Amino acid sequence: MKANLPEFRIEKLLLDSAHDAYAVYEYCRRKNITPFIDLNPGHTGHFTYNDDFHH
16 A cells, blocks of 8 residues: 555554454554554453553
8 A cells, every 4th residue: 555655644544353463563653553453352361451541
C-alpha cells in the first residue's frame, strides 16, 4: 500500500485476531501507528497487558 500511495499517512490500523503478534505491535510502534487488534483466543493465559490501557 505504501508503495502505491506514498502520500498517505497511516495513523490507525484495525486488524483481526490473526494479526495478534508481537511483530505487528512492534511495527506499529516504530511507525507511530495506533493498532486496534482483536486478541487471539489461542493465546489465552499468555497476556502481558495490564487490565487497563493508557495512551
